[in-house]
Amino acid sequence: MHVDNLKKELKEKQYRMTPQREQVLKVFLETNSEHLGAEEVYRYLLNKRTNVSKATVYRTIDLLVELGFLRKLQFDEGVYRYELVDKDSKHSHFICNSCGKIYELKDELSAEKVLHEYILKLEKLGYKIDEVDLKFRGICPKCAKKARGIVR
Amino acid sequence: MHVDNLKKELKEKQYRMTPQREQVLKVFLETNSEHLGAEEVYRYLLNKRTNVSKATVYRTIDLLVELGFLRKLQFDEGVYRYELVDKDSKHSHFICNSCGKIYELKDELSAEKVLHEYILKLEKLGYKIDEVDLKFRGICPKCAKKARGIVR
DNA sequence: GTATCTGCAAATTATTTGCCGTATT
């Protein structure tokens, strides 16, 4: 489980483990890391009658990013979203312009292999690459199917 | 020149051509489309003693995006940035974590070919792709060279 | 016990909007 990792990581950096920090991390674990924004995390905790102030949610999320538990994302809205950093699976995102769903393209749909040779090319030219961010937008298979249904 | 295209495009959609709209578009043409944010466009015009209010800058930029003259970008700051849509050259971005410069990876550095087969794969699975957004972060060749210099 | 953390409310930043006078067609 992840919460113990947090406990350990905090201790190492002389931060303190608090109920609030545990709760915020748990939100991401419980929701299966559904690209939540800070406001959504706050609401989720309110619903569970768990008292964490909004300021603390923001501060804790920042901390979790700093410690490498969360990755900060942007999808062209006015909000930052976050996902659990899953060390062994890099992925890209597909955002459906119709239903808004964010798909994670990984495993057999991973773009990693495809990009690998390209990244080598950049590195040969002196670019040192720390992060790759690949996003697609369009219509997802589900919505595309529905749309076809309507046409007929 | 692009300003005439704007004039034409506006007429077609029964929008009006105004000095402010011309000025805002010109900023992007004159600065070689350096990924400016709205605030920067506003400042640029102030310096040139061209009077355009901030609200108009925002509204005009939105319009230019809607008309397809500008593309809206996000680089994990709290600001939207914009670039001229250059029809015949899709490109990705490399953001240097050291100097902050944003590089456009195009022409011989274009990732288009590499991604092409991958996109076909997605489309075979029913995804309809309208937009691809690929970004890298790391250290650019210039900064990498400098850093090496310091080490010695 | 002490330094870190939290909650609250106020501040900040980027962007949007309402309203009314102005300019384009």
Added chain:
DNA sequence: AATACGGCAAATAATTTGCAGATAC
């Protein structure tokens, strides 16, 4: 002349910050 547009100032939305009391270690 009619309608779209621009400027201003106020409104909004997301996030950040200062401070005083609470809590982890």
